[in-house]
Amino acid sequence: MLDNEKITINLGPVDLGRIDVLVEQGVFSNRSDAIRTAIRNLLEQNTDVITEVKARRSATMGVLVLGKSDLEKKRASGKRITLNIIGMLVLKDDVTPELASEVFESVSVQGVFRAPEGVKRVLGEK
Secondary structure, eight states: OOOOOOOOOOOOOOOHHHHHHHHHHTTSSHHHHHHHHHHHHHHHTTTTHHHHHHHHHTTTEEEEEEEEHHHHHHHHOOOOOOEEEEEEEEETTTTHHHHHHHHHEEEEEEEEEEEHHHHHHHHTOO
C-alpha cells in the first residue's frame, strides 16, 4: 500500500544524454537512480524552506494511515480535525464519506492522498 509513486517528467535531449553518460560511466545504475539522487539533493538543499512551511502550517510530515475506528474515536471526542500533511494520507476503505464529513474540518495533502473515491469527493469540498 505504501509503494513509491510513479511520476512522469519531461527532459530535453541534452539533459537526458548527459544522464545517459553518467549511467554509462557507472556513476548511477540507471536513469531513475540518477533522477532520484538529484531530487534528494534538491530536497536536502531546501530543507529550511520545507521546515518553515511545516511549522507555519502546523503540518505533519510523513505517512498517516487512518481507519474507521480511528475516526470514530475522534468523532466521539466531539472535536473536528484539520489535517495538513506533507507526505501521504491514507484513509482506509472502511471510512465512509459520511464519517469523513463529520470528523474533518479540512484536509490538505501535499504529496499523496489515498482514500475511497466518495471520501475524496467529500473532503475535496473542504
